Amino acid sequence: MAEAVAISVKVNGRLQQGLVEPRLTLADFLREKALCTGVHLGCEHGVCGTCTILLDGQAVRSCLMFAVQANQAEVTTVEGLALNEDTLHPVQQAFSDCHGLQCGFCTPGFVISVAAFLEANPDPTDEEIRHGISGNLCRCTGYQGIVAATRQAAATMGGKSR
C-alpha cells in the first residue's frame, strides 16, 4: 500500500521534483527534499506558526498539508522572500532593525506571516497588527519588537505609518 507519488512543486522559483510518500508533510518535503531549512517545525499541529509558508501567495501552515497536495503549486519560504540573495525583504530588514527576534526560531514564520498580512492590510493600526500576528508564537521577544518591526515594514512598503 501507500505507493510513492511523483510531484513537482515550484519552490522559491525553482522546480523541485520528487517521489514522495503521501504521508510526507509539505514542511518535511521543504526541509528535507528542497533543503529549505528556514521552514521551522515547532508544534507540528498548526498552533505555533513557525512553519508558515506562502502557497500560491497565501500564508498557510506547511505542517498541516501533505507534500502531494502541493503538486503543481508555487511555494515561497523565507529563503525566497527577498528579491535576491544580497538583499533583505523589507519585513526581514524591519525585524533586524527593531529587535524583532532573539533566538530566531519563530522568525521565518513571523516574516512570512507579516509579509502576507501587510499585503492584505498595507496600513494597519497597532491593534490590527497584534491581531494579525496572533497566529505566530514567540517565546523570547515579548512581541513588542515584532509589533514595531511590522509597523516599520508597513511604512517602508508604502502604507502610511501610524
Place this chain on the structure above:
Amino acid sequence: MKPAAFEYHAPESVSDAVGLLAQYGDDAKPLAGGQSLVPMLSMRLTRFEHIVDLNQVQEMFGVSSTSSGNGANSANGINGAARIKADEVRIGAMTRQASVETNPTVAQKVPLLHLASPYIGHFQIRNRGTIGGSVAHADPASEYPAVMLALGGIAEVASPLGTRDIPAADFFQSTFTTALAGDDLLVALRFQPWAGPCSFAFAEIARRSGDFALAGAAVALGANEAGKINRAAVGMLGVGSTAVRASSVEAALSGLAVDEVDAAEVGRLAAQDMDPVGDVHASAEYRRSAGSTLVGRVLADALVQLTEELKDG
C-alpha cells in the same frame, strides 16, 4: 513521518469522491482543509488507509445565490448548484473560511457567517480550513455550527444512494458526531436570507485571539414595521456537547417591542438551554455564566442595530 501510511486519492468530482468513500468504507476519510484532520493524523489519534482529498473537486468550491421571484442564478464560481431553491445562498463545502469571510454575497445575505468567520483560528488557518470541514468536524466550540443551527441552515449530502438534505437541527448529534455516515460527503450548505428589517451580531470569549472559544453567541433578530420582534434566532458555542440553540431566549423575545427588551435579563434565560462541561480551559459554571452574559451582549448589540434600521426604515 508522523501519520501512519495511507493511500492518497484526489478525485475531481463529487461522484468520484462518493465512489471512493463507498469503495473503501470505514478505511477511508475525506480530507478538506486538513486543519483538524492532519493534526489528528500526525498525533496518531486516528489513522486511515485511504485519504480522499477533496481539494481538486472544483464543484465543491464557491458561493452561489438565487434572488426571490425569478430564481436567477448569480453564481460566482460554483457548478452543480442544481438543488438551490428560490432565494437561497449555497456555499460549497470546500469554500475556504477565508473566502466565506470576504465573499460579498455572504456578507449581504448571511451576515452571521461573515461576522463569525474572523473568530476562527488565525488567517493562516482560514486560508486553508473550509466551511464544510468545520461543520463536518462539529467541534462544539466551533463558530459555524452555532451559526448554522441558529439560522436553520441545510446540509446537502451526497452518498451512493443520491443527494439528500439534512436540516441543521438534525445534523449535530454530539461532540465531533454528526448525522453524516461514513460514506456521506457533505457537498454544500444552504441558507435562506432574512427579509425585512433585521439585524445580526456575534461575540465570543477566548483566552487568546484565535483560540477556540470558551463560550460564544450568535443572534439574528427580525421585526415587523410596527417594531415588534417577529423572528429571533440565537445560537451558542462552547456551552454543550454540540452547538446549542437558546430556545428560551428566542421564545421570550417573540412579540416584544424592540425598545422594551432588557437584553441582559433575557440573556440570562440562555442558562436553561445549555449543558456546559468543565475542562482545563474553563469550569462548567464559568461557561454557563459567560455564555448567558454573551447572549445578553449580542442581543443588546442586535437591538441597537435593529432600532436604527427601523428608524431609517
